[in-house]
Amino acid sequence: MTLNIIEGGLPLSVSTSYAVETIIGSAKQSPLDPSRIVPNPIRELGYYNTLMVDVRTLLRNVLGSLDKLSSAPTPRSLTTVMLEEMDIIRELVPLNVIFFQNDFSRIERLFPTLLRTPNTAKQKTLSSLSDGTISSLGLETSILTIKTSNLQVDSRTVAYMLSHNPYNLTLVDKITDLTLIESHTGVTKARQDWYTKYYKLSGISLERLPLQRELLAILGDSYMFRPAAISIRKELAAIAEDKRWTSFTAKPRIRADILRGSEPLRTLYKAVEHKLD
Numbered sequence: 001m002t003l004n005i006i007e008g009g010l011p012l013s014v015s016t017s018y019a020v021e022t023i024i025g026s027a028k029q030s031p032l033d034p035s036r037i038v039p040n041p042i043r044e045l046g047y048y049n050t051l052m053v054d055v056r057t058l059l060r061n062v063l064g065s066l067d068k069l070s071s072a073p074t075p076r077s078l079t080t081v082m083l084e085e086m087d088i089i090r091e092l093v094p095l096n097v098i099f100f101q102n103d104f105s106r107i108e109r110l111f112p113t114l115l116r117t118p119n120t121a122k123q124k125t126l127s128s129l130s131d132g133t134i135s136s137l138g139l140e141t142s143i144l145t146i147k148t149s150n151l152q153v154d155s156r157t158v159a160y161m162l163s164h165n166p167y168n169l170t171l172v173d174k175i176t177d178l179t180l181i182e183s184h185t186g187v188t189k190a191r192q193d194w195y196t197k198y199y200k201l202s203g204i205s206l207e208r209l210p211l212q213r214e215l216l217a218i219l220g221d222s223y224m225f226r227p228a229a230i231s232i233r234k235e236l237a238a239i240a241e242d243k244r245w246t247s248f249t250a251k252p253r254i255r256a257d258i259l260r261g262s263e264p265l266r267t268l269y270k271a272v273e274h275k276l277d
Contacts, residue, residue: 003077004067009038010092012085013065016058018186019162023051024092042179042188047158051095054102054163055143058082059133061183063126075132082137095160098153100144101134102168104224110275114217116226146171160188166197166221170213192247199227201237208240210247212254217272218265232265 008017021038023045062081066073090097108115118127137143153159158177161168172178180189189196194211199220209215218236220227227233236258239245243257258269 002071003062003073003081004070005062005081006065006067010088012088013061013081015061015064015183016085016089016162019181019183020089020092022181022186022188023160024094039186039188041181042190045094048095048160048179050153050157050159051089051093051097052159052161052163053086053089053097053099054161054165054168055082055099055134055137056101056130057162057164057183058085058099059130060164063130073129075129075136078129078133079136079140082133083140086141098144099141100146101138102146102165102171104167107276111217111225111272114226114228114272116224165223166194166211166216167213167224169194169197169211170216195247197221199225201230201233204234204237206237206240208245208247209237210245210249210254212251213276214251214269214272215254217276218268228268229264232262232268235261235265 006014008014009021010017012020018036022041025038025041025045059078059082062078062085063073071077086099118124138145153172153175155174155176157175159172159175160179160181161172162181162183163169164183169178169180178191180194181187182189191211195206195209197211198206198209198216199222200206201219206219209219215236217225218228219225219233239257239261243253245254245257255269255273259266
């Protein structure tokens with residue numbers, strides 16, 4: 001069964017193509033949007049030695065690029081497309097390419113009330129299809145599966161990461177430098193811009209919030225964590241402003257500042273800290 005995929009300027013699903021076009025500096029234009037200008041990356045390609053690709057992001061991009069007239073996707077047909085795209089990415093990108101997935105089973109077990117879960121029939125069907133595809137893909141090729149709270153890589157790694165799940169950005173404390181690349185736009189974001197991945201708090205800037213696991217579990221995002229009560233999130237943002245945190249503020253200082261806060265904030269922080277340790 002062949003799937004009809006809408007491609008970008010490269011022979012990849014349109015969203016993945018946008019990301020790779022930025023990485024390699026491709027000037028090719030997407031047939032879908034001939035007027036699109038490829039964003040300039042933060043740094044030149046030679047600065048990096050690794051590209052880390054979340055296979056669930058790759059899958060999401062394939063599903064989002066299916067032509068309306070395409071046959072219905074199955075784990076087998078999606079696996080075929082993903083294997084082809086993985087080969088193309090390896091050929092096009094002159095970096096060490098690591099395809100990975102994060103095993104969230106422990107977090108799902110410990111955070112049943114804080115996690116976003118599929119609710120509608122359509123969401124449940126898509127979740128089942130995605131899980132089946134990733135399992136099928138793992139039987140066909142080598143995928144790095146992260147099962148601990150930290151991703152173990154060479155400390156000299158300077159990487160791009162292609163992932164739509166903000167939690168993955170919190171796993172790479174030992175990497176020399178990491179740049180997020182967003183697939184739908186091809187825009188690159190350094191650590192000081194990762195605060196945009198938190199669930200928005202109306203009228204309040206989260207620019208001072210570094211992206212950390214415990215903070216993500218409290219503030220929430222649009223993919224994995226539900227946001228905590230708005231009063232707690234507002235207090236956390238106020239502490240960040242008052243204590244003048246930055247995107248590089250270390251966890252011990254953040255912890256100390258939070259534990260001087262209200263009882264609800266302290267209790268929630270200690271709970272997620274214990275479970276994410």
